Amino acid sequence: MLELQFTRRFSMGHRLLSDAAPRCAIPHGHNEFVTVSIRARNATALDGQRNMMAAFADVKRRWHHFIDTRLDHALQLGQGDKLLDWFATHEPENYQRIVVTPGDPTTELMAALLMAKLNSFLEADMPDLICHQLTLRETETNAVTISGPVEDVLPQLDRARSQCWWWRADDTISNAHLVSRDAG
């Protein structure tokens, strides 16, 4: 089985409000690496001439643009976080640069949301390809890997896919373009 694998680095800030990791309630940041493995939905042998699944640049272009322009240096907050109201009131221009997540933006959740986002891009642009594994490395010593269908990992939410930025093949990172405050 052939796989293409790409890694991109980005900086982020976040905080976790559940009592599972109390010291993570203070906003802090990490330089993270996201590694994706992409394969053909219907695998075939190399053709003996072109000998590629798809050009690296074509597969990476939209994904790396999203990471570089939307994820890099963004703040990640859970949808109930009071800091969202603070930004909406005091710094509305920066509110657009907050990744809003369903519950705490843990590494597990972000890995799942990013895998869904990449598969939304691939479905729109290169439907023969699918991301089947993603590793999000938060620190030198902590990483999360998801393998297989991302739907098995994502939280079950009572909302349409169109209301979830990770299922939209666009550069959104919240619903801030739909409503200004109650984004998620």
Ligand SMILES: Nc1nc2c(c(=O)[nH]1)N=C([C@H](O)[C@H](O)COP(=O)(O)OP(=O)(O)OP(=O)(O)O)CN2
């Ligand atoms: N299951 C998870 N646990 C924790 C997460 C997470 O995303 N998923 N995140 C954090 C914090 O973001 C924290 O910054 C990193 O955690 P932690 O390993 O506790 O801290 P260190 O990197 O300082 O650990 P060392 O191994 O001592 O360097 C917490 N938990």
